Amino acid sequence: MVEGVLAGKVALVTGAARGIGLASAQAFADEGAAVALLDLDIATAEAEAAAIISAGGRAMACPCDVRDDASVRTAVNAVAAKFGTINVGMCNAATLTQPASIVDLSLDAWNQALAVNLTGVFLTSKYLIPHMILAGGGSIIITASQMARVATPLRGAYCATKGALLQLAKVIALEHAAQKIRANTLSPGxxxxxxxxxxxxxxxTAEREWGPAHPLGRLGQPVEIARAAVYLASDDSRFMTGSDLLIDGGYAAR
Ligand SMILES: NC(=O)c1ccc[n+]([C@@H]2O[C@H](COP(=O)([O-])OP(=O)(O)OC[C@H]3O[C@@H](n4cnc5c(N)ncnc54)[C@H](O)[C@@H]3O)[C@@H](O)[C@H]2O)c1
Structure with missing residues (x-):
């Protein structure tokens, strides 16, 4: 077995085909966890799971649309069936909503943001928690955003869903503390x-235009969030629940 702070653990990540979700799945595998990569983009998730296996890790990919109850239930249960349990769940998938003022934002775009960013986390948590109860505990990591705290014009749907995730994590934390299930948000800049x-x-262009909005003067890298995800997944954060870990280069400090 690979040694690491997550040795012997099973971790599931949604939105794991790329970006922060992929970097986190890779970091969990590097720390010894068996990892399940759930994504709409199953071809990329499968290729990334194969790469983790080639590097000596344990991984699987599962097709999953976090908006869809049956899809999430099937995927979560498939992971538990393959790896025997689930100890860590990172609810990370989010959709991209085109910038629009509240007046101009279409109801479809609003509903789509809620379905992926918020309902997706509800469904993933709903189906993860029973496995964590059976496992005797677990860690749920919900990817929120600095925009859960700092409002940005034209990003109403995104800010609203991310703000709601902070509250959802707190409720999960309170409902399941006695079962040793912790729930925290992780908020990148x-x-x-x-x-x-x-x-x-x-x-x-993103670096040039948005990097300077971060007092550290640059955008972050996915691995800088992945290391925080490892912390939240591991026993190093065992006294942390119902909280938000903000890693935003100082963005929200202004
Ligand atoms: N990148 C940033 O600057 C930033 C900042 C703050 C917060 N975040 C949050 O971090 C998380 C990951 O962001 P990222 O930049 O890596 O995103 P990304 O857009 O690069 O990747 C998102 C992944 O989610 C998947 N996905 C989308 N809809 C899905 C669905 N319905 N079901 C399953 N999978 C779905 C996509 O296929 C994709 O692989 C998101 O929750 C995002 O809101 C990102």
């Missing part, structure tokens, strides 16, 4: 992923 490449056209 701007991180150089495909999401920002899509938003800004390319990553160079």
């Amino acid at each position: 701007g991180i150089a992923t495909d999401r920002l490449a899509q938003q800004f056209g390319d990553l160079e």
